[in-house]
Amino acid sequence: xxxxTQTPRYLIKTRGxxxxxxxxxxxxxxxxxxxxxxxxxxxxxxxxxxxxxxxNKGNFPGRFSGRQFSNSRSEMNVSTLELGDSALYxxxxxxxxxxxxxxxxxxxxxx
Amino acid sequence: QxxxxxxxxxxxxPEGAIASLNCTYSDRVSQSFFWYRQYSGxxxxxxxxxxxxxxxxxxxxxxxxxxxxxxxxxxxxxxxPSDSATYLCAVKGSGGSYxxxxxxxxxxxxxx
Numbered sequence: 556x557x558x559x560t561q562t563p564r565y566l567i568k569t570r571g572x573x574x575x576x577x578x579x580x581x582x583x584x585x586x587x588x589x590x591x592x593x594x595x596x597x598x599x600x601x602x603x604x605x606x607x608x609x610x611n612k613g614n615f616p617g618r619f620s621g622r623q624f625s626n627s628r629s630e631m632n633v634s635t636l637e638l639g640d641s642a643l644y645x646x647x648x649x650x651x652x653x654x655x656x657x658x659x660x661x662x663x664x665x666x
Numbered sequence: 667q668x669x670x671x672x673x674x675x676x677x678x679x680p681e682g683a684i685a686s687l688n689c690t691y692s693d694r695v696s697q698s699f700f701w702y703r704q705y706s707g708x709x710x711x712x713x714x715x716x717x718x719x720x721x722x723x724x725x726x727x728x729x730x731x732x733x734x735x736x737x738x739x740x741x742x743x744x745x746x747p748s749d750s751a752t753y754l755c756a757v758k759g760s761g762g763s764y765x766x767x768x769x770x771x772x773x774x775x776x777x778x
Contacts, residue, residue: 588765597768597769597770598754600765600766600767603765611765643709645709653698653715654700654712654715655700655712655756655766656712657702657709657711657712658709659709660709
């Protein structure tokens with residue numbers, strides 16, 4: 556069974572731009588969560604989607620948004636990028652809303 | 667605020683030794699506990715999940731949970747240099763509406 560896939564793997568943007576990241580969960584998993592990981596803050600929860608509905612949201616500004624499609628694929632968007640948004644963005648999928656399986660991540664660099 | 671505490675390390679052990687990684691959590695209603703391994707530059711990989719007090723063994727890994735003390739640990743027997751990584755502890759409440767809280771991780775170095 557294929558794992559969680561994320562695209563793109565690497566991204567370089569400049570301040571003020573926006574970015575969209577994509578995540579395809581493991582087949583059959585309907586829950587998708589997004590995390591931001593930085594050396595200074597560790598793994599920070601962004602939001603969780605289940606069956607196209609956002610069920611939980613972390614403490615991030617409104618510039619961070621996401622959605623989930625009917626095939627469980629999910630996208631997250633960051634608008635008006637800031638230097639501090641440089642991070643590894645991780646997507647995790649779950650079958651039973653418990654164990655999470657992470658994708659390889661998208662490394663975003665904001666210049 | 668829910669907190670998960672881990673010693674950042676690094677924890678250095680010789681090859682073949684037992685590595686002991688510890689994690690404490692603040693939320694008493696926590697029901698699910700996970701250990702992830704993260705190699706440098708890679709994403710976290712689920713190693714173990716544990717839900718009941720006591721020990722759970724999987725190969726060289728043993729997770730130990732003590733809900734009364736709000737403490738969960740991971741033992742790695744016969745440590746190998748390939749075990750060198752950061753180990754993240756994650757704690758989750760019951761039901762699907764709770765999100766997991768991750769610790770900052772403990773860096774483990776296994777030297778030959």
